[in-house]
Amino acid sequence: MRVVLENIGPIKKADISAGDLTVLVGPQATGKSIFLQLFKFCVDHAGIVRELKKFGFDWKNELESFLPVYFGEGMQAIWNSQSCIGLNGRKFQIETHVKRSGGNGKGPKVFYIPAQRVLIISAGWPLPFTSFDATYPFVVKDFSEKIRRIMDSGLGKGGIPIFPRDGYFKKEIRDALQKSIMREGKLKLDVGLRKRIMLEVAGVSMPIMTWSAGQREFAPLLLGLFWLLPSAKVSKKQGVNWVIVEEPEASLHPLAIRDVFLTIVELLSRNYKVLLSTHSSGIIELVWAINEIVYHPEATADKKRKLLLDLFELKATANTNKLIKDLENKKLVVNYFRPTEAGVVTEDISSLDPGSDKKSVSEWGGLVEFTSKTNEIVAQLWR
Numbered sequence: 495m496r497v498v499l500e501n502i503g504p505i506k507k508a509d510i511s512a513g514d515l516t517v518l519v520g521p522q523a524t525g526k527s528i529f530l531q532l533f534k535f536c537v538d539h540a541g542i543v544r545e546l547k548k549f550g551f552d553w554k555n556e557l558e559s560f561l562p563v564y565f566g567e568g569m570q571a572i573w574n575s576q577s578c579i580g581l582n583g584r585k586f587q588i589e590t591h592v593k594r595s596g597g598n599g600k601g602p603k604v605f606y607i608p609a610q611r612v613l614i615i616s617a618g619w620p621l622p623f624t625s626f627d628a629t630y631p632f633v634v635k636d637f638s639e640k641i642r643r644i645m646d647s648g649l650g651k652g653g654i655p656i657f658p659r660d661g662y663f664k665k666e667i668r669d670a671l672q673k674s675i676m677r678e679g680k681l682k683l684d685v686g687l688r689k690r691i692m693l694e695v696a697g698v699s700m701p702i703m704t705w706s707a708g709q710r711e712f713a714p715l716l717l718g719l720f721w722l723l724p725s726a727k728v729s730k731k732q733g734v735n736w737v738i739v740e741e742p743e744a745s746l747h748p749l750a751i752r753d754v755f756l757t758i759v760e761l762l763s764r765n766y767k768v769l770l771s772t773h774s775s776g777i778i779e780l781v782w783a784i785n786e787i788v789y790h791p792e793a794t795a796d797k798k799r800k801l802l803l804d805l806f807e808l809k810a811t812a813n814t815n816k817l818i819k820d821l822e823n824k825k826l827v828v829n830y831f832r833p834t835e836a837g838v839v840t841e842d843i844s845s846l847d848p849g850s851d852k853k854s855v856s857e858w859g860g861l862v863e864f865t866s867k868t869n870e871i872v873a874q875l876w877r
């Protein structure tokens with residue numbers, strides 16, 4: 495799918511053709527979230543309009559009034575007379591689509607895990623859609639509502655841990671996440687005066703505000719992945735083709751980021767297409783290494799698979815061999831949201847070549863720019 499945005503918010507022109515995994519990098523406030531939210535609207539507009547109307551929102555069928563409802567309060571300023579959206583070579587008439595709901599009643603094709611996910615859990619439980627005020631974008635409210643429904647469906651009842659539990663993720667991924675993030679703790683359901691999610695460590699149950707920042711960020715991401723991977727026996731959620739994950743690295747140690755990236759690999763293995771925004775050089779380093787290994791002209795297939803397993807510190811099993819084999823057939827692309835005096839433009843930097851003459855490529859969209867600069871400064875001590 496190709497999406498082109500012009501003159502929207504800080505974006506002068508964003509022209510992105512999605513791969514199996516599409517990674518967006520760039521400084522804060524360069525329009526990555528605007529792009530991702532508009533991507534979802536382009537695909538799921540009828541259902542989004544229907545959902546908002548179900549919860550009582552009314553924008554009088556006017557785009558200017560719809561924008562703050564969808565993006566959050568104050569965001570009507572991102573659109574002007576020069577703004578436009580292109581979808582697969584044709585103009586996407588957003589003014590028309592904000593007036594239409596209905597369709598065949600099927601669920602969304604895009605599942606969105608927002609960067610603000612840590613805000614959805616209050617007093618240990620996901621908030622309903624209507625608990626959020628007008629400052630929150632639709633994708634946050636919608637994500638929280640879906641996670642609340644997962645928990646209300648009985649996840650964690652009967653003393654079975656919410657995580658880790660058999661059937662959700664491949665065992666090797668569960669073990670990696672358990673070691674690097676949960677530190678042998680278990681997410682469990684506490685049913686007292688009110689239901690809440692607790693972290694049990696060595697038999698002691700702890701409420702969410704006592705968890706590490708990384709654990710608090712990871713828990714709603716984990717529950718979102720549960721929605722997408724309801725059982726290891728089910729390939730994917732029916733009807734959902736796209737997954738958007740904003741900043742999966744939030745508050746995590748580099749080794750934990752690597753293990754969270756494994757969950758993205760499992761999504762790819764189950765034939766989801768993933769769009770991911772990040773400020774982590776670690777994630778880009780993994781994408782670079784995967785592409786370097788997969789497309790190396792001289793390495794044998796066995797050598798490539800061994801190196802990919804080593805990259806994630808995985809042992810060769812039936813599960814991991816399938817993950818790696820599937821990964822070899824996926825297209826991984828990286829797009830840089832580059833600020834210019836005229837506004838933000840996008841650039842495909844998928845080669846991630848450290849020796850490239852283009853700084854945007856060699857510095858991975860600015861993610862290693864500071865490292866390069868500090869190295870140069872320290873090197874002057876020896877001149």
